[in-house]
Amino acid sequence: xxxxxxxxSQPPLRRDRGSAVVGGVCAGLGRRLGIDPIILRVVFxxxxxxxxxxxxxxxxxxxxxxxxxxxxxxGLRVPALPGGRDSWTVAGGxxxxxxxxxxxxxxWGLWIGDGLVWPVVLAAAGxxxxxxxxxxxxxxxxxxxxxxxxxxGSALGRAxxxxxxxxxxxxxxxxxxxxxxxxxDALLPVVVVLVAxxxxxxxxxxxxxxxxxxxxxxxxxxxxxxxxxxxLHDSVLQTLALMQRRADNPREVAGLARRQERELRAWxxxxxxxxxxxxxxxxxxxxxxxxxxxxxxxxxxxxxxDCPLDAGAEALVAATREAVLNAAKFAGPEPVSVYAEVGxxxxxxxxxxxxxxxxxxxxxxxxxxxxxxxxxRMRRHGGDAVxxxxxxxxxxxxxxxxxxx
Amino acid sequence: xxxxxASVVIVDDHQLFRAGVRSELDGLVEVLGDAANVxxxxxxxxxxxxxxxxxDVQMPGGGGVQVIHxxxxxxxxxxxLALSVSDAAEDVIAIIRAGARGYVTKxxxxxxxxxAVRRVADGDAVFSPRLAGFVLDAFAGAGQPIPSAVDPELxxxxxxEREVLQHIARGYLYKEIGARLHISAKTVEAHVSAVLRKLQxxxxxxxxxxAVERRLID
Numbered sequence: 001x002x003x004x005x006x007x008x009s010q011p012p013l014r015r016d017r018g019s020a021v022v023g024g025v026c027a028g029l030g031r032r033l034g035i036d037p038i039i040l041r042v043v044f045x046x047x048x049x050x051x052x053x054x055x056x057x058x059x060x061x062x063x064x065x066x067x068x069x070x071x072x073x074x075g076l077r078v079p080a081l082p083g084g085r086d087s088w089t090v091a092g093g094x095x096x097x098x099x100x101x102x103x104x105x106x107x108w109g110l111w112i113g114d115g116l117v118w119p120v121v122l123a124a125a126g127x128x129x130x131x132x133x134x135x136x137x138x139x140x141x142x143x144x145x146x147x148x149x150x151x152x153g154s155a156l157g158r159a160x161x162x163x164x165x166x167x168x169x170x171x172x173x174x175x176x177x178x179x180x181x182x183x184x185d186a187l188l189p190v191v192v193v194l195v196a197x198x199x200x201x202x203x204x205x206x207x208x209x210x211x212x213x214x215x216x217x218x219x220x221x222x223x224x225x226x227x228x229x230x231x232l233h234d235s236v237l238q239t240l241a242l243m244q245r246r247a248d249n250p251r252e253v254a255g256l257a258r259r260q261e262r263e264l265r266a267w268x269x270x271x272x273x274x275x276x277x278x279x280x281x282x283x284x285x286x287x288x289x290x291x292x293x294x295x296x297x298x299x300x301x302x303x304x305x306d307c308p309l310d311a312g313a314e315a316l317v318a319a320t321r322e323a324v325l326n327a328a329k330f331a332g333p334e335p336v337s338v339y340a341e342v343g344x345x346x347x348x349x350x351x352x353x354x355x356x357x358x359x360x361x362x363x364x365x366x367x368x369x370x371x372x373x374x375x376x377r378m379r380r381h382g383g384d385a386v387x388x389x390x391x392x393x394x395x396x397x398x399x400x401x402x403x404x405x
Numbered sequence: 406x407x408x409x410x411a412s413v414v415i416v417d418d419h420q421l422f423r424a425g426v427r428s429e430l431d432g433l434v435e436v437l438g439d440a441a442n443v444x445x446x447x448x449x450x451x452x453x454x455x456x457x458x459x460x461d462v463q464m465p466g467g468g469g470v471q472v473i474h475x476x477x478x479x480x481x482x483x484x485x486l487a488l489s490v491s492d493a494a495e496d497v498i499a500i501i502r503a504g505a506r507g508y509v510t511k512x513x514x515x516x517x518x519x520x521a522v523r524r525v526a527d528g529d530a531v532f533s534p535r536l537a538g539f540v541l542d543a544f545a546g547a548g549q550p551i552p553s554a555v556d557p558e559l560x561x562x563x564x565x566e567r568e569v570l571q572h573i574a575r576g577y578l579y580k581e582i583g584a585r586l587h588i589s590a591k592t593v594e595a596h597v598s599a600v601l602r603k604l605q606x607x608x609x610x611x612x613x614x615x616a617v618e619r620r621l622i623d
Binding site for chain 1: 493538545577
């Protein structure tokens with residue numbers, strides 16, 4: 001609970017299209033990290049100066065980071081982009097600007113080498129076109145809008161140009177390296193072709209995987225919601241209705257509320273009903289709930305450790321139930337405390353009430369409750385039971401059972 | 406020590422519950438104010454300087470743990486008593502390890518709550534039977550080999566501390582425990598405070614993991 005709350009206070013890593021200059025990567029990163037996006041933009045540009053590294057990183061981040069409200073508002077992107085001929089003008093302008101920047105860097109000597117930088121720049125430009133294309137295609141709304149706005153041929157042409165640029169970059173790269181390393185002639189083309197292929201196909205694949213994951217998460221969420229609603233309807237709403245009808249009987253209302261609380265806790269805690277768990281702790285909870293319901297006395301159960309409900313443990317639960325029943329009957333409205341500790345060698349249970357207490361010797365012989373149901377039962381299973389009581393001091397029944405090895 | 410009337414601030418996101426606690430505590434302790442969310446609570450506590458803050462564990466915006474963290478900067482000695490409907494081990498252990506000096510459930514009666522507030526105001530720790538059970542469970546495993554990195558001062562309970570906790574879990578009051586173990590009620594309180602310190606300072610990673618795993622075993 002608290003962990004989830006903590007996460008929610010931090011903005012998720014999303015591209016921020018609202019304050020985007022290019023793709024919103026820097027704006028999104030800046031918001032997440034709490035840094036002015038200007039600083040990040042300067043860092044990216046500086047990294048681009050070092051032979052195009054920044055451009056590559058930026059494109060990678062663009063693909064990896066989902067945009068804000070991507071699923072909900074797919075139509076946002078298309079109107080924000082200049083459509084048709086305008087987009088080509090803008091693209092051309094950006095291309096020329098990038099080219100002049102690169103030439104300046106080349107002049108200054110901030111350069112790795114012709115053989116690496118030009119192919120990387122070309123591949124980046126081509127990649128950007130293709131990724132952009134597939135990003136639009138993944139949202140159903142823009143697909144319907146795009147032809148009306150920009151014409152169907154434009155989309156295809158953009159993708160084709162992208163592919164041509166990437167392939168050209170690969171060929172250029174091969175050409176430069178052929179001269180340098182003739183020995184790797186056989187291997188290099190294969191690698192480069194593979195890289196180019198990945199670059200072309202990866203965006204569609206990523207979109208597909210992301211879409212499937214979203215759909216699956218949504219399905220699980222709605223299933224859980226339905227299950228929760230069904231449970232609340234069967235239990236809590238029924239009890240609330242019952243409580244309204246019994247409003248004139250506070251004792252009964254308190255009993256109903258407590259039973260419902262117990263059920264809800266068991267459900268929240270593990271999902272399975274107490275009766276099906278087959279452990280000592282669940283058995284004790286169940287016994288306490290039964291007595292609570294019959295006699296309207298609160299029974300608090302605390303257990304340390306747990307063990308399977310074998311014959312001995314069942315006898316222990318039955319004896320505990322008897323002791324709690326006695327406490328509820330004779331000790332009045334004060335709550336009864338049950339404490340069970342499961343050790344490696346023995347299990348101990350203490351049932352304590354704050355009632356008037358009684359004189360054990362004064363109990364007539366024919367009253368079988370304590371002697372038979374508690375002491376006798378425990379002894380038959382190799383355990384023991386002791387009743388500590390005194391007038392005005394409350395009563396504590398101590399049950400002890402050696403664990404079978 | 407505080408005066409005859411300890412002062413409290415109630416932090417809980419349920420208005421109905423705040424009003425209920427206010428009327429129950431009326432005349433028993435001095436209620437300075439209440440708050441419904443983390444920001445209000447932090448402002449209110451720093452401004453009113455109560456002896457004790459009654460703190461709900463689960464609230465939007467980080468819950469009681471967040472309030473303790475945020476107040477700690479301005480008032481490092483502020484005392485908190487956690488008051489919650491949750492008895493999930495992870496919630497209880499988390500709020501105690503964040504710094505609360507005790508934990509009681511919301512079904513507690515007015516006079517008992519006032520008594521718990523006074524004890525926390527005096528610097529004692531308040532353990533409900535359930536919290537005592539959790540602590541015994543978390544520090545259990547006496548029979549298992551102890552990893553070498555464990556600090557015995559912090560990571561294990563003494564026999565006496567175990568005895569005291571077992572009696573709390575069985576429903577005994579400090580006074581009754583003292584009488585049964587032939588020690589004074591103050592000594593019982595000292596043992597409980599020592600356990601609280603161990604619970605907060607122990608680095609035993611099993612402790613946090615235990616709280617999470619407990620849910621999975623059930």
